[in-house]
Amino acid sequence: MRFFDLVGLILYNLNRRKGRVALTAVGVIIGTAAVVVLVSLAAGLQKNATSQLYGISDLTNIEVYPGYSMGDSQGMAVAVGGGGGKQMPDMQLLTPSTISDIEAIPGVKQVIPQDYLQLGIDMVYGKLHSYGNVIGLDTDDLSNMGLTASQGVTSLAKGTIVIGSWVTRNFYDPKARPNDPPVEPPDLLGQSVKFVLSKWSADGVEVKKTVTLKVVGVLNETRGMSDGSIYLPLSEVTAWNEWSRGTRINRNKEGYSMLNVRAESVDVTTDIADAINALGYQANTPQSYVEGINSFFMVLQVIFGGVGAIALLVAAIGIANTMTMAILERTREIGLMKAVGATNKDVLSIFLGEAAGIGFLGGLGGVLIGWGGSAILNVVALSYYASQVSQQGGLVPSMATSTPFWLPVFALGFATVIGLLSGLYPALHAASLVPVNALKYE
Amino acid sequence: MPKEFAVELQDLRKVYPMGDTEVVALDNVNLQIEKGSFTVVMGPSGSGKSTLLYLIGGLDWPTSGMIKVWDAVVDRMDENTLANFRRNRVGFIFQSFNLLATMPADENVAFPMRFSGAKPAERVMRSRALLEQVGLGDRALHKPTELSGGQQQRVAIARALIHDPPLILADEPTGNLDSTSGYSIMQLLSELHKTGKTVLVVTHDSRMQQFATNTIYLLDGRIVTPEEFKNATDVSRLEKQTQEG
Ligand SMILES: Nc1ncnc2c1ncn2[C@@H]1O[C@H](COP(=O)(O)OP(=O)(O)OP(=O)(O)O)[C@@H](O)[C@H]1O
Numbered sequence: 001m002r003f004f005d006l007v008g009l010i011l012y013n014l015n016r017r018k019g020r021v022a023l024t025a026v027g028v029i030i031g032t033a034a035v036v037v038l039v040s041l042a043a044g045l046q047k048n049a050t051s052q053l054y055g056i057s058d059l060t061n062i063e064v065y066p067g068y069s070m071g072d073s074q075g076m077a078v079a080v081g082g083g084g085g086k087q088m089p090d091m092q093l094l095t096p097s098t099i100s101d102i103e104a105i106p107g108v109k110q111v112i113p114q115d116y117l118q119l120g121i122d123m124v125y126g127k128l129h130s131y132g133n134v135i136g137l138d139t140d141d142l143s144n145m146g147l148t149a150s151q152g153v154t155s156l157a158k159g160t161i162v163i164g165s166w167v168t169r170n171f172y173d174p175k176a177r178p179n180d181p182p183v184e185p186p187d188l189l190g191q192s193v194k195f196v197l198s199k200w201s202a203d204g205v206e207v208k209k210t211v212t213l214k215v216v217g218v219l220n221e222t223r224g225m226s227d228g229s230i231y232l233p234l235s236e237v238t239a240w241n242e243w244s245r246g247t248r249i250n251r252n253k254e255g256y257s258m259l260n261v262r263a264e265s266v267d268v269t270t271d272i273a274d275a276i277n278a279l280g281y282q283a284n285t286p287q288s289y290v291e292g293i294n295s296f297f298m299v300l301q302v303i304f305g306g307v308g309a310i311a312l313l314v315a316a317i318g319i320a321n322t323m324t325m326a327i328l329e330r331t332r333e334i335g336l337m338k339a340v341g342a343t344n345k346d347v348l349s350i351f352l353g354e355a356a357g358i359g360f361l362g363g364l365g366g367v368l369i370g371w372g373g374s375a376i377l378n379v380v381a382l383s384y385y386a387s388q389v390s391q392q393g394g395l396v397p398s399m400a401t402s403t404p405f406w407l408p409v410f411a412l413g414f415a416t417v418i419g420l421l422s423g424l425y426p427a428l429h430a431a432s433l434v435p436v437n438a439l440k441y442e
Numbered sequence: 443m444p445k446e447f448a449v450e451l452q453d454l455r456k457v458y459p460m461g462d463t464e465v466v467a468l469d470n471v472n473l474q475i476e477k478g479s480f481t482v483v484m485g486p487s488g489s490g491k492s493t494l495l496y497l498i499g500g501l502d503w504p505t506s507g508m509i510k511v512w513d514a515v516v517d518r519m520d521e522n523t524l525a526n527f528r529r530n531r532v533g534f535i536f537q538s539f540n541l542l543a544t545m546p547a548d549e550n551v552a553f554p555m556r557f558s559g560a561k562p563a564e565r566v567m568r569s570r571a572l573l574e575q576v577g578l579g580d581r582a583l584h585k586p587t588e589l590s591g592g593q594q595q596r597v598a599i600a601r602a603l604i605h606d607p608p609l610i611l612a613d614e615p616t617g618n619l620d621s622t623s624g625y626s627i628m629q630l631l632s633e634l635h636k637t638g639k640t641v642l643v644v645t646h647d648s649r650m651q652q653f654a655t656n657t658i659y660l661l662d663g664r665i666v667t668p669e670e671f672k673n674a675t676d677v678s679r680l681e682k683q684t685q686e687g
């Protein structure tokens with residue numbers, strides 16, 4: 001039997017049982033559509049999560065923390081790395097010599113030391129008070145950290161601060177009564193704010209110090225750490241910390257709390273992080289989060305796809321049932337086909353083809369509906385997100401669902417194979433019928 | 443010059459196991475059918491006529507014995523050769539026509555060509571010509587439900603001729619028809635015989651014998667002489683009458 005004749009007869013047979021083929025295909029349509037929509041949803045969530053992570057911190061940044069030594073060899077490294085200062089054998093400090101070590105690693109563009117303010121702070125603007133995460137960075141411009149300003153500049157200088165996008169929202173009026181309207185976030189650019197620093201002296205008296213600083217820049221929203229941070233030059237923060245404890249800080253002996261290592265490109269980020277880890281420090285990259293998130297979403301896709309696949313398996317039972325019924329009804333026809341010269345292989349091919357055809361048609365419908373459904377879901381979910389964002393703030397996600405190009409092809413192929421497999425047993429039965437028995441069948 | 447045989451059967455047996463017992467449908471049948479003959483197979487119900495026809499047509503397998511059609515040994519054939527044999531060497535005609543209800547007459551006639559790979563143009567030409575030959579030239583696009591029983595059997599005969607087989611096997615072709623249309627089917631088969639086909643017809647209708655060159659009598663799976671057949675059927679008729687009386 002020629003292929004063209006085979007396909008023709010399969011299509012003819014499917015066509016003359018339109019109603020039943022359609023009903024059986026509905027099961028496949030639902031299953032395939034479920035696979036497409038659910039996997040698209042998982043893929044969309046993944047893209048969203050990773051793209052938002054790209055926004056939080058660009059992937060060329062590596063955060064380096066002091067290393068905690070595990071054994072003797074690292075203890076010796078401390079002695080060397082610490083420049084002969086006071087030894088802390090269980091801790092590998094981030095000293096100035098560490099910075100030069102890291103700067104020597106290929107692909108490192110810049111190393112920016114960072115420290116936190118280690119005392120209480122009250123930020124005052126008129127009658128409003130606020131708080132924030134005060135960060136001292138040893139760089140003259142925050143653009144070196146990949147940060148951009150929505151207002152003003154990103155440069156750090158003595159007597160000025162650059163604030164994150166949410167800092168102004170933290171302002172509150174300590175004298176406000178419960179029913180007062182909430183405080184409008186003030187526009188701080190170019191304004192002076194007072195920082196009230198406080199410490200406790202040895203005899204238990206609270207000592208306060210007020211510093212007036214000018215806001216020269218407001219950062220763009222990153223949905224990350226920077227949004228709630230107040231940036232100052234590192235020297236300023238160091239000076240306040242020294243005032244707080246009453247002694248000078250020796251970076252050679254105490255190190256920095258953290259280093260921001262800037263890589264020249266995303267490609268070398270993980271290599272640099274590995275090299276830094278090999279030196280005995282702790283290097284964190286957003287890249288590793290991205291990889292973690294990716295593998296989580298892979299699992300999610302498999303689970304979602306599995307749910308759809310179960311729906312398809314149920315549909316497969318429907319196809320098997322339809323084919324079994326069809327073969328019972330068409331037993332005499334099978335007998336006739338054999339009597340006029342159809343081989344067993346012909347009969348097998350015809351019925352397998354019909355089963356696969358139902359799977360294919362259902363798969364086609366399911367892919368189209370799933371595709372359309374994903375697109376609709378995208379629009380609905382995005383407008384929902386957008387309304388949420390306008391109320392609560394935040395970034396609008398770029399997508400809710402994302403259909404990878406391989407998914408429709410795979411789903412269609414899968415549905416067809418499911419159809420083929422469900423038809424296997426009935427078709428084998430049909431092919432093995434003895435012609436005379438088939439012809440006598442009532 | 444020795445006679446040439448279209449069909450040769452040697453010690454042909456067909457036994458159906460029925461639980462503990464066996465039903466012997468054909469019991470050591472030896473038979474030769476000459477090429478170009480018109481043979482009628484007669485016998486009471488259950489005597490094994492259909493079984494004989496299906497075995498010759500390669501639609502069933504014998505329990506033992508040999509079936510030779512022209513030079514082909516049917517009982518030794520593998521599946522594919524057998525399919526090829528059924529397609530090209532024999533044309534089968536059934537009591538119940540076995541037409542595909544959804545296909546018009548011409549497509550029913552051309553149906554076997556779907557398995558032989560004939561060209562579409564050839565299918566149309568051949569099916570139209572055959573419908574013309576069986577007197578249904580104007581019914582090519584009618585579905586079986588739009589045709590009378592006699593017309594349906596003509597379509598089935600045209601279908602049996604599509605690959606121009608030398609042997610026509612017909613199992614009670616007039617069994618579902620009234621006597622007039624049954625008689626015209628017999629005439630049609632006789633015409634085929636005159637064009638050189640070897641025709642083997644199982645029938646209960648003794649009018650068929652006027653077209654026949656040979657008659658075979660079957661009793662309980664065995665071939666018997668006309669006398670034995672006459673006696674036996676007379677006896678059974680007598681028995682029946684005494685029982686009823
Ligand atoms: N598939 C089968 N299984 C068991 N017994 C069968 C089978 N097919 C036929 N037989 C038996 O074989 C014998 C011959 O059957 P066959 O159909 O050849 O008879 P027949 O001469 O064609 O009768 P009729 O004139 O009624 O068509 C019968 O006794 C029948 O019961």
Ligand SMILES: [Mg+2]
Pocket residue numbers: 491492493613
């Ligand atoms: Mg019979």
